[in-house]
Amino acid sequence: MTRLITIENLSLSFDGIYALKNVSFTLDEGEILGVIGRSGAGKTTLIHLLRGIDQPPTTGRIIYHIAACPSCEYVTVQSHSGQKCPKCGGILSAIDVDFWNPDQELLKRRILARNAIMFQRTFALYGNDRVIDNVLHALDDIGYPAGKAITRAADLIDQVRLSHRMMHIARDLSGGEKQRVVLARQLAKEPFCLFADEPTGTLDPKTAYLVHKMLKEAAAASGMSMVVTSHFTQILDEVATTAILLEDGEIKASGSPKDVMAVFMKGFHDDEVFCGVECGKPILQARDLVKQYVSLDRGLIRAVNNIQLEVNHQEIFGIIGTSGAGKTTLSKMIAGIIEPTSGELNIRVGDEWVDMTKPGFDNRGRAKQYIGLLHQEYDLFPHRTVLDNLTDAIGLEFPKELAKQKAIITLKMAGFTVEKSKEVLNRLPGTLSEGERHRVALAQVLIREPTIVVLDEPTGTMDPITKVDVKHSILHAREEMEDTFIVVSHDMEFVRDICDRCALMRFGKIIKIGPTAEVLAEVTEEERQVMANE
Secondary structure, eight states: OOEEEEEEEEEEEETTEEEEEEEEEEEETTOEEEEEOOTTSSHHHHHHHHHTOSSOOSEEEEEEEEEEOSSSSOEEEGGGTTSBOTTTOOBOEEEEEETTOGGGHHHHHHHHHTEEEEOSSOOOOOTTSBHHHHHHHHHHHTTOOHHHHHHHHHHHHHHTTOGGGTTSBGGGSOHHHHHHHHHHHHHTTOOSEEEEESTTTTSOHHHHHHHHHHHHHHHHHHOOEEEEEESSTHHHHHTOSEEEEEETTEEEEEEOHHHHHHHHHTTOOOOOOOOOOOOOSEEEEEEEEEEEEEETTTEEEEEEEEEEEEEETTOEEEEEOOTTSSHHHHHHHHTTSSOOSEEEEEEEETTEEEETTSOSTTTHHHHHTTEEEEOTTOOOOTTSOHHHHHTGGGTOOOOHHHHHHHHHHHHHHTTOOHHHHHHHTTSOGGGSOHHHHHHHHHHHHHTTOOSEEEEESTTTTOOHHHHHHHHHHHHHHHHHHOOEEEEEOSOHHHHHHHOSEEEEEETTEEEEEEEHHHHHTTSOHHHHHHHHTO
16 A cells, blocks of 8 residues: 555654654555544643644654645645646646655644544533534635535535534534534544544444544545544544554554553453551531522423432442433532532531531531532633642642642642652643643642532543543542542443432432442333433
């Protein structure tokens, strides 16, 4: 096969810390390369360099082997050299482009116009526009003939199996549907290479399979090459033709997806032993707790209905249920974000009980400063270092040395090693992997020294190995900080592994509360299927 990209001894460092170290491999025309690795392995950094985003490599080169038209801006794969340019009729000639060489900036821009990229969390859609309008915008960006654009947009939407959503507003689509609209927009560019960075990391396995199928079909239909990163082995099995394994910025294995998956999973185990924790006396009590809303189309809605609940000090307590069961509303009342309509909700601060139903510094305000909340859609300050995010960016004023020491201790509690904690302190969030950013966000909560931590879907976007890290970080925090954790989740396996007790919610009510194994036994098969797909 004809070579498309050659990567030679590629390295990139941030303040002396290497995110990539002497990475070398090739990508052929039509090849689908799967890049797998744990969070922080360097996958996103590699994608950014291949796509031409952010800063150039510290050392090494990326060579694109292309065919370029001397009469216009058109470029394509090198196997088309000698053919007529489809834009102007000129003869395409073979050329090798040193992608990050400033002297070849004009050729780099032409290559960028024929490449496409998909990200994990950024859907890059016009949220208030219809699906078809989103695709039409993409066609307009490349100067597609206006008279043919409607037909082309409809064909692209059909290609990603979304003809039944063509007139829907983009913001109202599910995550999987949004990702398929993104794919349609990228395919509108008729790229010869697509870079997909964790494209299905936030999707359930069933929806991920559908997007993977779309990616593979699109590559087969157009002959484009693809580089797809993931921390899930599913993408190697369902999409890739070849694979490499990244570990701490270095290639540890390459070859067939099956062989690389075997190396990736080799030695994976979860055998760390934690001390048994004897939970203390109650720290949270709810009696007849109600939260109701009035909707114009649905009338009176009881999102939480007559909840009776007690959580003990140092307990890890789970709240489970399908979407709409009321678990998020309950967790927000516990965190003091929303006020109950009626009933009692009390939090113990020291030896005193604080009434969370009453506003004011001596009531709800007093307890809130000891309650930490980590949303699933967390956010970090993108232009501030990890150290700043953990300290002054959230209003914690420490002397410099104490701030650094406190940050390292807290990052360790959130799942980093001491060495890795020191390494990431002066890096920006954008240079970290998704899993690393999640752990920094958890550390941002823990550094405030809360006594109760509410975690909203803490494993929603994580691979199995990183989930173990998160589990360990929570268990370590319970041992070392004597914290109480309330885990809101639809991840039954995670809840089973970490929660001492849990509550199953349906239609705003707690149906069952008790030891985790007993409560999970009450979950219906239908509920399991719904929660697995959320």
